[in-house]
Amino acid sequence: MYYKVAARAMYAGTTWILKNTFSRFGLEVTFVDGSNVEEYRKAIKANTKVLYGETPANPLMGILDLEAFGQLGASNPGIVTVVDSTFASPYLQQPIKHGIDIVIHSCTKYMGGHSDLTAGCVSFRDQEHYRRTYKESKSIGTLALSPFDAFLLHRGLKTLNIRMEKHSSNALAAAQFLESHPKVTRVNYPGLPSNSGHETAKKQMKHFGGMISFEVAGGVEAGTQLAEATKVFVLAVSLGGVDSLIEHPASMTHRSAVRTTEDQTSADITEGLLRLSVGIEDVDELKADLAQALDKVTVQ
Secondary structure (H helix, E strand, O other): OEEEEEEOOOOHHHHHHHHHOHHHHOEEEEEEOOOOHHHHHHHOOOOEEEEEEEOOOOOOOOOOOHHHHHHHHHOOOOOEEEEEOOOOHHHHOOHHHHOOOEEEEEOOOOOOOOOOOOOEEEEEOOHHHHHHHHHHHHHHOOOOOOHHHHHHHHHHHHOHHHHHHHHHHHHHHHHHHHHOOOOEEEEEOOOOOOOOOHHHHHHHOOOOOOEEEEEEOOHHHHHHHHHHHOOOOEEOOOOOOOOOEEEOOOOOOOOOOOOOHHHHHHHOOOOOEEEEEOOOOOHHHHHHHHHHHHHOOOOO
């Protein structure tokens, strides 16, 4: 049996596969705090093959120290480090430069940038991992991307740098606004100096990205009121497009990962948590939309 160490709070689809699919193939997984390299270190066993992380992590924006994570993998022969860097995009962060073996992106998100394609990519630090993955993928038929989707992705990549600059500046302004609002009890955004991952993010990211999560006083009822009151922020899943989105992780994107109270407590994904994918609209319109929606929250 092979052994894998992964983050507790991350993309729900990954969590579901690790818990429900890979176990049938003899893969054992331990979930740890995805921003704490020391927890990864302590979880390593003799048969550990993969250390898997996300940074920034979905949906709490936890930051993993890529340099330390890469060094941990390098100091343990036979272990491969894998990082999902979707929330940062290749423009804001390049994990391979920090010694990570394999980096994955959902190209559906920022790299496509317009919410109109489904694609993904894998990057490798060395030829060996590339050749092995290429052969396996080719054998099971997962390499094909339709010509039109390839065209859409190529189009999106042409404006990635411009869009990520705007996503990041808008998100920072929105996070600062939310942090100062009396009805907001917690803001998760690595661009805020108050965030526990801020200093690490400064070392490894060009800017801090367009994703925010936060909690409002009043829990799920207040969160529902807010999410249903926004006008510019559309209530919908997905992320990374030019349009701003708001969603409720516990009942939407992460529903499959936090089915029980124990799951919610372990992953720190509460009923009152909301996630924003901040688009490239006028920043004053975005802040005004959040302000008017917060004004409509009556539950305290």
